[in-house]
Amino acid sequence: MSIELIIGAWVATGLTFFIFTFLYKDNPLFKLAENLYVGVSVGYTIVKTYDTVIIQLIWKPIVEQGEWTLLIPVAIGMLMLTRYAPKAAWISRYAFAFIVGVGSGLAIPRTISSFILKQIEDTVRPLLMLVPGEGVTFTWSLLNPASSLNAIIILVGVCSVLFYFFFSVEHTGPGKVVARTGVMFLMIAFGAAFGYTVMARMSLLIGRLTDLIEFSDSSYGSPSLWLLGLTILTLVVMARRSSSKQPKEE
Amino acid sequence: MSFTERMLKIDRRIIFLVIGLCTLIPLLYPVGLPIKISQEVRGVYDHIESLPEGATFLLSLDFDPASKPELHPQSISLLRHAFRKNLRVIALTLWVSGTGMADQVVTQVAREMGKENGKDYVFLGWSPGGTAVIINMGQDLYGAFPADYNGKPTKGLPVLQGVQSLRDVNYAVSLGAGRPGVEEWYVFGRDKYKFELGGGCTGVMAPGLYPLLRSGQINGLIGGLRGAAEYEILIDQKGKAVAGMDAQSATHLAIIVLVIMCNLFYFSSRSRARQQGQAGA
Numbered sequence: 417m418s419i420e421l422i423i424g425a426w427v428a429t430g431l432t433f434f435i436f437t438f439l440y441k442d443n444p445l446f447k448l449a450e451n452l453y454v455g456v457s458v459g460y461t462i463v464k465t466y467d468t469v470i471i472q473l474i475w476k477p478i479v480e481q482g483e484w485t486l487l488i489p490v491a492i493g494m495l496m497l498t499r500y501a502p503k504a505a506w507i508s509r510y511a512f513a514f515i516v517g518v519g520s521g522l523a524i525p526r527t528i529s530s531f532i533l534k535q536i537e538d539t540v541r542p543l544l545m546l547v548p549g550e551g552v553t554f555t556w557s558l559l560n561p562a563s564s565l566n567a568i569i570i571l572v573g574v575c576s577v578l579f580y581f582f583f584s585v586e587h588t589g590p591g592k593v594v595a596r597t598g599v600m601f602l603m604i605a606f607g608a609a610f611g612y613t614v615m616a617r618m619s620l621l622i623g624r625l626t627d628l629i630e631f632s633d634s635s636y637g638s639p640s641l642w643l644l645g646l647t648i649l650t651l652v653v654m655a656r657r658s659s660s661k662q663p664k665e666e
Numbered sequence: 667m668s669f670t671e672r673m674l675k676i677d678r679r680i681i682f683l684v685i686g687l688c689t690l691i692p693l694l695y696p697v698g699l700p701i702k703i704s705q706e707v708r709g710v711y712d713h714i715e716s717l718p719e720g721a722t723f724l725l726s727l728d729f730d731p732a733s734k735p736e737l738h739p740q741s742i743s744l745l746r747h748a749f750r751k752n753l754r755v756i757a758l759t760l761w762v763s764g765t766g767m768a769d770q771v772v773t774q775v776a777r778e779m780g781k782e783n784g785k786d787y788v789f790l791g792w793s794p795g796g797t798a799v800i801i802n803m804g805q806d807l808y809g810a811f812p813a814d815y816n817g818k819p820t821k822g823l824p825v826l827q828g829v830q831s832l833r834d835v836n837y838a839v840s841l842g843a844g845r846p847g848v849e850e851w852y853v854f855g856r857d858k859y860k861f862e863l864g865g866g867c868t869g870v871m872a873p874g875l876y877p878l879l880r881s882g883q884i885n886g887l888i889g890g891l892r893g894a895a896e897y898e899i900l901i902d903q904k905g906k907a908v909a910g911m912d913a914q915s916a917t918h919l920a921i922i923v924l925v926i927m928c929n930l931f932y933f934s935s936r937s938r939a940r941q942q943g944q945a946g947a
Contacts, residue, residue, distance in 0.1 A: 439679060440679060457730075457763055460763060460766075461762050461763055464762050464763075464765055465762060468791070468792060468793065469794050472812075472813065472817075473793070473812075477812070522797070522798075522801065523797070523853075526853045526854060526857060527853060529857060530853045530883065534881055535881060538877070538880060538881035538882075561879070562880075570880075605873070608873050609873045609874075612869045612870060612872050612873050612889070612890070613870050614918070614921060615869040615890055615891075615892065615914065616736065616868050616869030616870045616890055618685075618689065618913075618914055618917045619735050619736045619868075619869060619890055619891035619914065620735050621686075621689050621917075622689055622693070622735060622891065622910040622914060623736070623891075623906075623910070624735070625689055625690055625693055625913070626693060626735075626906055626909065
């Protein structure tokens, strides 16, 4: 096994244990791992961005291929930097205006088309289906998203939730029933979202534990076992130190 | 203090320990609980199966190491499937922090399947702009990525023969952990340039993407580690996702039991407090 893999296993294992120590309580080991994570990810992003944007997409095409038109977006981008000079900060508004204008122009029609029109189209799909030879049919399968039963449930859900958020009419009488139905649909949606969130968080834990089990192998030098012991020992020493300091301070 | 009150004020570290053990024990001693294939995961699999040899398959790995446990197994399974079908694979990422990891997974699976860089697959790397990159690729793929991740010019690469823009892509899958991700690939890619799109995502994002699936805006969805496990079963190459399913089931069971117990203790303590109040009056 290559030395890079072994070093990587030791670093990953150590940092995982350091982060997990937060479950016991906040401590310097957790702080070390947390700050390292932030530092490394920011450093990586800066280096990758510099290499891809400045070198690959700006410097090389201009200098090596003579694509001078690239100087226009570069100039617009440079206007952003005038934010750092208070007297010239107003110039950056031109760059922002360009970005907001282009961004809105691109995003608004596409978003309306994709999320509003398409979703309305799906919500108001026919509740009954006309099948050639069979006439008008109604499908009951809850497992089939396109079934007539699911179309009705979605229609009721959408209408009742929209009514729940309609505040111009007091929710009394039949309106109260509709609004309550909307609340029930919302609760089911929140429950489903929370269930998926729990599943996702557990998956992350499974991912880390799978790696820790893999790194307990002797081919890596058993970093999981050594570093687990070291982390527990450090926590015990820190707990003892803090408990011996407390009476003195008192 | 009664047993119920003690349980309601239990040290949360004991709960962490219980969850930790429920995860660790099934990983060490797997039971092999059955995994049922869902329709949404099958949607992605069936579409890749239906593609002819040499068709272009675009895989956008829009995640970073923070979502690795869920999306890394998905990407491995999809790449194995695509390479096994002899598709031409175009991989990229819209997340700068995931560039190195994306390169590693593409290179690793390609080497495992005996595929050649530039001929059978290409990793385009990362380009700034997020959604603008998708639009740019829709107009001119070579303008968005003049060179691949290794700095080799993309024009003239055998794997990109006949591919000018996203319109020439037969199937695209975005494995997204946030934005830009599956939604952006639909809004700025599929809706405009009319190619088939499938999605893969973290568990947190899955409920938000189901409306796109139902309306047919995406033709399949691989959700979280569970989706990855289903895909591993479909391609008959069990990996880390299948191995994690027992642990996932055990932790879910533990959480359900904890929720039920917590509610029982809560109602029990409330009724006792009410009885004591009545007795006091």
